[in-house]
Amino acid sequence: MNTEIHPTAVLSPHAEIAEGVKIGPYSMIGDHVTIGRETEIGAHVVIEGHTQIGERNKIYPFTCIGTPPQDIGYRGEDTRLVIGDENLIREYATIHRATTKQDWVTTVGNNNYIMAYAHVAHDCALGNHIIMSNVATLGGHITIGDHAILGGLVAVHQFVRIGAHAFLGGKSGVDRDVPPFMITAGERAKLYGVNRLGLRRLGFSQDVIEGLKKAYRIIWRESKSFREGIEQVRRDLSPFPELEILLEFLDGSKRGILR
Numbered sequence: 001m002n003t004e005i006h007p008t009a010v011l012s013p014h015a016e017i018a019e020g021v022k023i024g025p026y027s028m029i030g031d032h033v034t035i036g037r038e039t040e041i042g043a044h045v046v047i048e049g050h051t052q053i054g055e056r057n058k059i060y061p062f063t064c065i066g067t068p069p070q071d072i073g074y075r076g077e078d079t080r081l082v083i084g085d086e087n088l089i090r091e092y093a094t095i096h097r098a099t100t101k102q103d104w105v106t107t108v109g110n111n112n113y114i115m116a117y118a119h120v121a122h123d124c125a126l127g128n129h130i131i132m133s134n135v136a137t138l139g140g141h142i143t144i145g146d147h148a149i150l151g152g153l154v155a156v157h158q159f160v161r162i163g164a165h166a167f168l169g170g171k172s173g174v175d176r177d178v179p180p181f182m183i184t185a186g187e188r189a190k191l192y193g194v195n196r197l198g199l200r201r202l203g204f205s206q207d208v209i210e211g212l213k214k215a216y217r218i219i220w221r222e223s224k225s226f227r228e229g230i231e232q233v234r235r236d237l238s239p240f241p242e243l244e245i246l247l248e249f250l251d252g253s254k255r256g257i258l259r
Helices: 196-201 206-222 226-236 241-251
Strands: 050-053 064-067 080-083 094-096 105-108 182-185 190-194
Touching: 050 064, 064 080, 080 094, 094 105, 190 196, 190 206, 196 206, 206 226, 206 241, 226 241
Parallel strands: 050 080, 064 094, 080 105
Antiparallel strands: 182 190
């Protein structure tokens, strides 16, 4: 496999470029960057810092990856950004490396679709198969589970967790944790039940979906308090893996859960 680097691209001699990588016109690759096999980088892309990019990613023009965090306490430390395999990163997206306030690393998993103008801030941890629609914006220290979908113009507050298979409707401000398997919507995001369509599309059984719906009704619709609802679900519903994921997520919340 031949590596194709446009003659106008600027590559540090210390960057590590694997076989089959393509780099377009006027892109800039910094000293500590590692790019895996068959990754394609379009025109006018900037990749810098201690940034590791895996295999078969496609990065579109005018993206900025691995630039310093937007944090007033950052003093140029060698924090990192690690991106996995087979991600699509569209035009003008920005993904920043970490601060020193957590694990010193921002991570993006595999098979994610990060659309135009989306922003992944410092110290975020994204799983796999996530969709971030146009102008979706993450503050720092956000965790997103697998298969979550963020609509256009969604803004997520720092330190929020978004559970696996959650669906966040467009133009929402999200200031608390979003439980897995749920739908949120509204300018100030609120829960609207189980993400039934999304779960069916991914092959979840009707029994699992019905079980999650029962848990949702008990916790958020029928109980006098949030904690009582969780206790009632544990008493009244037979356990299954997805329910355990939901309850474990709720128990682990520090910012509080959307209502």
